[in-house]
Amino acid sequence: MINKLIEKIQKTHAPIVVGLDPMLNYVPEHIQKRAFAEYGETLEGAAEAIWQFNKEIVDATYDLIPAVKPQVAMYEQFGIEGVKAFKKTVDYCHEKGLVVIGDVKRGDIGSTSEAYAVGHLGKVKVGSQQFAGFDEDFATVNPYLGSDGIKPFIKVCKEENKGLFILVKTSNPSSGEFQDRLIDGRPLYEWVGEQVDAWGKEHMGDSYSYIGAVVGATYPEQGKVLRKLMPKTFILVPGYGAQGGRGKDLVHFFNEDGLGAIINSSRGIIAAYKQEAYAQFGSQNFAEASRQAVKDMIADIDGALQAAK
Numbered sequence: 001m002i003n004k005l006i007e008k009i010q011k012t013h014a015p016i017v018v019g020l021d022p023m024l025n026y027v028p029e030h031i032q033k034r035a036f037a038e039y040g041e042t043l044e045g046a047a048e049a050i051w052q053f054n055k056e057i058v059d060a061t062y063d064l065i066p067a068v069k070p071q072v073a074m075y076e077q078f079g080i081e082g083v084k085a086f087k088k089t090v091d092y093c094h095e096k097g098l099v100v101i102g103d104v105k106r107g108d109i110g111s112t113s114e115a116y117a118v119g120h121l122g123k124v125k126v127g128s129q130q131f132a133g134f135d136e137d138f139a140t141v142n143p144y145l146g147s148d149g150i151k152p153f154i155k156v157c158k159e160e161n162k163g164l165f166i167l168v169k170t171s172n173p174s175s176g177e178f179q180d181r182l183i184d185g186r187p188l189y190e191w192v193g194e195q196v197d198a199w200g201k202e203h204m205g206d207s208y209s210y211i212g213a214v215v216g217a218t219y220p221e222q223g224k225v226l227r228k229l230m231p232k233t234f235i236l237v238p239g240y241g242a243q244g245g246r247g248k249d250l251v252h253f254f255n256e257d258g259l260g261a262i263i264n265s266s267r268g269i270i271a272a273y274k275q276e277a278y279a280q281f282g283s284q285n286f287a288e289a290s291r292q293a294v295k296d297m298i299a300d301i302d303g304a305l306q307a308a309k
Contacts, residue, residue: 001137001163002205002234005099006259008066014298017101017236017260018061019266019289020054020089021071026271027053030282053286054089057270058096060287064294067099069264073084090134090259100136100186101165101236107142107149114152120158138163138216140236143192150199154211158203161276163210166194166199167227171216171239189222194228194263200233208234208260217250217263224252227260235261240297241268254305263301269293 009015024032024046032049041043058068070093093100106116118124119133141153145232153164155178169179171187179189193213200209209232216222218241227235235253240246240263253261272278272293273286281289 001161002208002210003100003161003260005136005234006205006208008097008099009259009262011191012064012066013302014065014268015173015254015262015269015301016065016294016297017067017069017262017264018057018065018269019069019071019103019238019264019267020093020270021069021074021103022053022270023074024049026274027157027266028286030284031056033076043078043081045086047078049076050078050082051085051088053270054085055092056088056287057290058093058098060291061269061294062093062096062098064291064298065098067101067262068074069101069103069266071103071266090136094135098288099129099138101138101140102134102136103140105140105142105167107145108151109145109148110152112210113145113149117153117156121146121153121162122160122273124166132203136162138165138212140165142165142167143195147195147199154203156201161210162177163203163212165212165214165234165236166192166196168196168213169215169219171218173218175216175219180193180249190225190229193226193233197230197233203204208232212236214238215253217253220252223250227252227255231255233260235263236264238266241265247300248307250301251304251308258305263297265293265297269297283296 027049035049036045075082090100102120120139122130122132141164180187196213200211203210212234214236215226217237237253269290273281273289278289
């Protein structure tokens with residue numbers, strides 16, 4: 001799957017991923033009203049509004065981007081109906097030819113970890129049949145429990161030709177409370193990065209590993225170090241836009257081949273119409289605002305990469 005992701009990045013010239021992380025207050029009023037008219041102000045109505053919102057954004061951007069990253073918690077908050085909307089979103093993105101990174105941040109051990117891996121990336125056996133559950137292409141995984149939590153995912157990835165993005169240095173302000181702690185004189189995130197590199201050698205694509213890393217855009221200096229520690233690891237970089245990251249902060253996440261990183265923006269794109277820069281589109285044309293935000297993000301990152309050459 002990493003080969004497919006790289007192929008799509010090269011085809012679109014857009015090393016970016018759109019985070020489909022919808023809160024109900026991101027959804028324009030006319031979308032909500034339409035959903036509530038059909039299903040009432042219920043969990044089903046909320047999930048329908050989220051689904052219709054996602055669909056319009058995907059329709060407006062799929063030709064510009066290689067991948068999307070739906071965050072499962074934004075759907076789970078609406079219960080079973082929200083989970084259905086998550087699955088509909090995954091399937092629709094696949095229909096549009098997009099790579100889907102399931103932002104699920106699972107982390108457990110043994111049979112529980114295997115069940116998570118099967119549910120999101122593999123196939124579950126039901127009698128004589130096998131079925132894909134959520135069927136994302138990649139999943140995000142928390143490595144805090146060590147190899148016992150990661151190896152079941154790697155096993156499923158090998159079986160299904162899919163991939164992982166493992167949390168290494170996250171973009172949130174308090175990440176350093178644990179991730180920056182020194183162990184034998186080096187921060188924990190470096191030790192995790194080295195282990196991700198080692199796991200990745202077990203599951204290589206043509207030029208990069210199927211086992212990627214998550215490193216926040218808000219920590220460019222740490223990104224420089226981790227890029228060197230994980231030369232064949234694709235890095236998923238959250239924190240662009242709304243969390244402060246900009247193209248000029250991101251060049252060190254890329255290798256000399258111009259690959260090696262994919263930059264995520266979530267509300268900066270899906271809620272672009274709420275920003276002053278895109279206010280002229282209005283809520284009725286929210287998807288077109290998202291399309292323009294994607295174009296601007298691509299230009300920002302490309303400009304930074306060209307300037308760094």
